[in-house]
Amino acid sequence: MARRKKQEEEIEEQKPASERNVVSRDTIRTALRFTFWTLSLVVSVFAVAWITLQGEQFLTNDPRFHLPARGASARDEGVEVRGLKNASKSAVMRVFENDRGRSLADVDPDRRRMQLRAVDWVRDASVRRIWPNHLDVEVTEREPVAFVQVASGFTGNFENPVTYKPMLIDADGVILRLRGSVPANLPLLTGVRVSEDVEVRRARVLRMMRMLDELRDFRDRIPEIDVSDPESIRITYQMQDQQVILILGNERFLERLNIFIRHYDGIRDRLPPRAILDVSLEGRITAIEPADGAHKK
Incomplete structure (x- = not known):
């Protein structure tokens, strides 16, 4: 080598x-x-x-890129909001209050979007910078699917100790204040509480919606739905001459409702007002005595 x-x-x-x-x-x-x-x-x-x-x-x-301060122009405040129907515009505008007088470059659109989602009736939103000094905000509002009764106070009356106020609930289980026009023919949903976790309410609302989808041709005859029992849904069903409470179980809703409708003429004269009927059993209709014992089987 x-x-x-x-x-x-x-x-x-x-x-x-x-x-x-x-x-x-x-x-x-x-x-x-x-x-x-x-x-x-x-x-x-x-x-x-x-x-x-x-x-x-x-x-x-550079002040040319600063979001205008509130009141700087009666015609243009620098924030354009679209999609509002029931959500409060003033509540939406408050989200951007700290951005006024600051550069558009300092605005965090993602953070403002998350803050907007906390506003009542707002389901989602998008925030875009429009240079030199404007923000474009588009709001997607929540859509109510039912009324709910929310406890609002005490009456001092032993028989009816609690007063209730009507509110709305959407498919995500979020409870909404009444604002603006309300969709017609929404049912009253019972068995959900404000104190419950929103995921619990959401699961119960989805049970209701699944049942209503199957009974879509009869929705205008169902003014009230009870989902308090996780094993069975109760509905108030409107016949021509009276209301009947039907226990449907958790499946085959249309089949069970049709069994009741086919046999109604044969049992109508024996039914008390707001009779409770269990149609969840195979091919049977069973009268249930109310909890207060006011009516007999």
Whole structure:
């Protein structure tokens, strides 16, 4: 191996001096080019960082990019809100109160979106910057699917100790205050409470909606639905001459309702007002005595 190295050195010494100089100059040029491109890259990175910093400072400090302060213009307040029907516009505007007079670059659209979702009736929202100094806000409101009765106080009356106020509930189990126009023919949903976790309410609302979807042709005859029993749904069903409470169970709702309808003419004369009938048993209709014992089987 030593002999081979020695031979290479001898060959190198035998090369003309001009050839060795060319190799040396090529090596120097390569090193210079590498140094040049390295320095250029470093300078470019610092230049981009400096330009970015100056641009951010320009957007932050130049008043042309500031969201107008409330009252600065009666015609234009800098925040355009679309999609509002029942949600409070003033509550939506309060979300952006701290952004007024500040640069549009400092507004965090994602954070403001999450704050808007906490506003009553707002299900979701989008927030976009419109340069130089405007915000575009689009709100998607919640859609109520039923009325609920919420305890609002005490009467002092032993027989009826609690007073209730009507509110609304949507498919997510969120309880809503009454605002604006209310969709017609919404049923009253019982068996849900404000104190319950929203996921519990959501599961019960979904049970109701699944049942109503199956009974879609009879929805206008179902003014009230009780989902307090996780094993069975009760509905108040409106016949021509009276209301009947039907226990439907948790499945085959249409089949069980049709059994009641087919046999109604044969039992109508024996039914007390608001009779409770269990139709969840196979092919049977069983009269249930009310809890207060006011009616007999």
